[in-house]
Amino acid sequence: MGTEGENARVIAGRYRLEARIGRGGMGVVWRATDQLLGRQVAVKELALDDSLSADEARMQRDRTLREARAVAQLRHAHIIVVHDVVVDDERPYIVMELIVGGSLADRISRNGPVDAVEAARIGIDLLGALRSAHDAGVLHRDLKPANVLMEAGTDRVVLTDFGIAQVAGATTLTESGAFVGSPEYTAPERMSGARTGPESDLWSLGALLCTALSGASPFRRDSLGGILHAVVVDEIRPPDQAAPLLPVVRGLLERDPDLRLGATEAERLLRAFLDTGRTPRASSAYTPTQRDVARRKPAPAPPAPTAPTTDSAPAAPADRPPSKQSAHSARGVLVAAALVAAMAGAGVSAAALLMHKGGDGGGTPTSSAPHSAPASPRTTKTSPTPTTSASTAPTPTVTVTSSGVVAPASRKAPSGYRLAQDPAGFSLAVPEGFTREAQGERTFYLSEGEVFRLGIKATDPEPDGPTAVMRRADAKGPSTNPGYHDGRVTGTTHNGYPAALWEFSWGGFTKAEGARHTYDLCWEQDGRMYDVWVSAPVGKVTEAKEYFDVAVDTFVP
Template structure:
């Protein structure tokens, strides 16, 4: 039993709880003295759910202690040290090192956002902590600024609350479908109850980086339902302040966990930024395998568009995935949010052909085709609708080029950000920006509006996909919006124009704006989907009609 004096309690006959220094959904944190060793410590007194039966409470307590003891075996400079785990009066306590300094959330609240170099430093520390934990089979499950401590004297980054979130029911949909915790930092695959793995912690880190750079999570909304929709369905728009670290942020906020940037590569890229002031691109492109076919397809970061690509004397087309979210509110939480997404793949038009009914542009994305898709063309069924609840679009002057990109003012009446090493190659009514060796092909076409709008154009292009793109498959056309304008997103896989070129994937977005129809697409080998999606997102995000 804990003994109580006038203002203090002693638990386990050893730890004197002296002052409350924090409170959260999982319990209370005390400043305490270890009377045996004569040192200051922090003690977390975990909350007990009074609604649980005696047997359920015992199981929860055992689970808490088991996981806390596992975390105590972790040794890393950026992971909180767990000294002891005790039970007093049937209540579990975790004894940890006492960090003199507040949380990262408190720092941002008091001093405002940090700059990119500081964000990179914090990210490097957290990635080291996550890698060590993941190697030991431990997931954090509740990575957010409030769970990151900043040591006052050294500014050391310290990750706390490891492994406890699952036990306490925070941050994810539990087996029973209830939701509590920090949804703004929760990965979409956990929202949908599909899976939980190291990749989910990395998504949380991506959201955290956006928060500390801008002062607000990119998924903050006015309601829990709005947050769930933002995480699982809405367009992901990193804040302008994330531009210097954009390749890392976009890689971490990849909705498909199989394609998400891994910890080692993210750390390499952040270290390179700290050393050079520039964020490099991926060193080793992701190569999909049959096992890697995603259960969750990335949501279009911008609205869909359809068109025929004509790369260096070629043409390609892109289609994207259908996505829908169902979230129901019940009792104290949200019932399981069902994420229903269609995988998409596609090809591009043949070198000699264009489609008169489409705003001929094409983009090839790199996601592999899904074996679960049928051979029926996407146009045989109604196009799904994605309702996008977006943040205010930035003004033209705010659309600056991320690290590794430049703004390209184009004589065809627009500007956009393209990678530094891409070169312009006009081909008739289409304009291409090509990577060295033409591995990546970014295309743009500007036309007069067409009957039926972007959706009709994309559907027509999809219907002709097999005649214009060798090996066309997995085409998907999705109705959406772009900067509040009607748009359509087309994604597909195809075989490429030559055997040597190999299979390619295309993302293609078409929309109307100011009395014109715009089509932007990116085509790339299926083994380079991560880079292709980044180029596509940046191009569409920074596109400004002139």
């Protein structure tokens, strides 16, 4: 319980909250003193939603803590440092480095837009931060000027408030009609809830650069409906001030995420501008999927929330892009769906927080090899199954998760997933196209070619609990998973039950495929121990993390 003393409150017996320095949709930010280490810190006190049930509130709190702990693993000069995550009087707090200086939004409001040189510098720093986060399977989801800090005296650019959609429990437009995020900076594919990935953060950066250069987002309108229409349908007109950086801005504001300019190429163009005073065209040979944007499955066409659409254009053949007419029709369906959902009762929540990392292995250090590969010793080992980095959320009622999932009580799967009622007695949402395979006491759902492996195991509980089980599995990692490295076990909770998250990388099944990463969550519930994990190649951790979160969030024993 926090204590009061001489105009200051002390939380977790350590952090003295001294002055409020900011407020947003997710809560209040305080300047505080870490009394143990004698240093100044910033503490984010997360707001509690009084409309949530006790289970929903616990689910949101557990997920917040899990995501914050994951972001705390990121290390980059332009990403906020998370020192600690604590709970005081059932309210979560995130302890971060204190950046003296305002946000980019404050700077623009106070001094006006920046010039192209300064915008390029800011863009390069943010691209470095995003690439580091994306490589770790972490998305930002709310990149905007208010979430970019400018350190006084050094002008260091610091990206903060990761994972708003993940922490708030929604992608963008939820099934209740609420919009979570900042619509002027939200990519069109996220507007529909059909897809989100590194590409979506890059769209947001394009809108941010326009704002930094001109003082306003190119998608600013008088209403939420107007903003949605501008993002999805209207002609995109970058401001005149963006002319020096136009190839970058236009490339980032490409509506098709598969054609959008990637982080590596965008940084190359911005550096060329700083070196030469002009921005070259993007490389014609460049495609975002070659280096820094994880390849993602095609997003399904978003259904209208209230009324079926009868005039959508037929899909283009898989081997060629859709025509302009069909693309325009698809955008019309998308914006109609977004608008209907928004008008169903949406308020706009501009909030902020933190997010996550990615894994491999196979659900225990004893992952089985793909069918196409010869059997190996690890297919028959029985060491404890690793714990996936699942969301530590309470028993769900009706909540929309980070990947657009409605929690199990509503028995719905997000777009692109199906609800699997497994013969073993549990249910969970798995990606469409994944096929089931039983391997002894483990059940797998496998993608084509077994690139992604989602595993589930249920056993009798161990006397010393999930964390001890996962630590033993971690200790055996080098013998059960050749090339094992970067193993990490974190004690946590899931649905209010004791849990442990195990995350690690290893050498993979074959040299051709290369290294893999695993997220694994293990927890005890109602006299059973459950283990859910997802394994994937290290280059696909963003997708793996999404599959993992959905699986854990929708799992019902």
